[in-house]
Amino acid sequence: MPRRATVLLTVLSLAALTGCGAQVAADGKDTAAPSGHYPVTIENCGVRTTYDKAPRRVVTNDVGIADIMFALGLEDHMAGYVMPAYRGDIDAVAWKAAYGKVPWLSKKAITKEIALDARADLVFAGWHYGFGEDSGVTPASLKKLGIGSYVLTESCRNSTTGGSRGVMPPLEALYTDLETLGKIFDVEDRAAALIKKYRKQVADAQAKAPEEGERPSVFLYDGGEDKPLTSGKYAGPHDIITKAGGDHVMKDLKDSWTTVGWETIVERDPDVIVINDYGTPTAAQKKAFLMSYPPLANVSAIKHHRIYVMDYADLVESPRNPAAVTALAGYLRNVRRG
Missing domain, CATH: 3.40.50.1980 (Nitrogenase molybdenum iron protein domain)
Incomplete structure (x- = not known):
């Protein structure tokens, strides 16, 4: 035919x-x-x-x-x-x-x-x-x-900010999608049980986080050499970093996934860099680039070799986010600022 x-x-x-x-x-x-x-x-x-x-x-x-x-x-x-x-x-x-x-x-x-x-x-x-x-x-x-x-609610376009993505905190986007899909597919009880479980998981990790002012600063590196692709306040890493006890250095960026300039990263001097392990280049290649990139030589995370790798599926909106909060919290508890 x-x-x-x-x-x-x-x-x-x-x-x-x-x-x-x-x-x-x-x-x-x-x-x-x-x-x-x-x-x-x-x-x-x-x-x-x-x-x-x-x-x-x-x-x-x-x-x-x-x-x-x-x-x-x-x-x-x-x-x-x-x-x-x-x-x-x-x-x-x-x-x-x-x-x-x-x-x-x-x-x-x-x-x-x-x-x-x-x-x-x-x-x-x-x-x-x-x-x-x-x-x-x-x-x-x-x-x-x-x-x-x-x-996907994490990706909702925000008409008031010139087409950037994001209309609510990332974990709330996950809970919103679970609740809404529960209604669409008539599985509201399942959705409610998952939301309750995930909220508790995040709260347990958050309860052990350092006090405000003692939190290590964290930059999310997705990739890119000329300009780094990173997470703003509306992508999953913002809530994952924040709830895990970190201070997200790009928390003022009103977008989800977007690029910034390296000069911003140098100025904000993160204590930790989290690598998003996704596609090509590999996480190992991304780490090698960061460690050898001259403008970053005096950044705290590079000087102290504080680079933490997380899986892509942990960092985009998904049911893996709460466990990612717990895992990152365990790492950040052993990091001293500066």
Whole structure:
């Protein structure tokens, strides 16, 4: 069958599938007759959507987003996941069986073709976590194909700050997504239990943190040599560093993941540098660069060899964040400022 005809049939099939699934609510009013839990109206990144039933063929993009679905026990609602450039250990998580059960659709970036071929009724991704005008994969473009979208809350665009990402503290973004997805998929009890568990985990680590003024300063290094890619106050590392007892040196940066200048890092002189272990270059290569980069020679973290490596899936929004707080807290407790 010609490709055009195949895509047309797929789109028509998806339109039939999603016609009774999700729809944008008009004036906040439900448009379908109540039936048990459904319809349910949620708000995601400022967009109100009504679901008449739980999506059945979800495609996720990136490891942290797949983790969220699996932590909620929603693997039976998934058609597959896309996970580009991740080298971490997915066997170490409590939901590792789900990774073996759900198809790994691609190790490259998500495309509209991947979603169509999977007969997706919902794509769960984020801005710069799969969604982007450059790739042509956006909630608007998917809607034209009859496919719904859910946007990772960490990546919500903030219209008041020129399109930067982030509208709430990172861990609150995680809890928000768990709670909202719990409503969409009628697993609110599971979501509530996870949120309670994660809040306690973070609180326990936070209770052992140094007092204000005694906290080591921390810079998150994602990569880049000309300009370092780092985390602002709206990406996961901000809350992870802060709750673990560190003073995040980029806490005044009102964005999620973005670049800054090396002169800013030298001026703020972090006691610790956390490396985000993701893709290429490797963490070892990133560390070698930092240790040999002349402008950083007098930075405290470099002088005292205080470089701590964390996995990418620990640092982006995911159910691994609370455990990451605990792990980093253990390291920071042994760091003296200056």
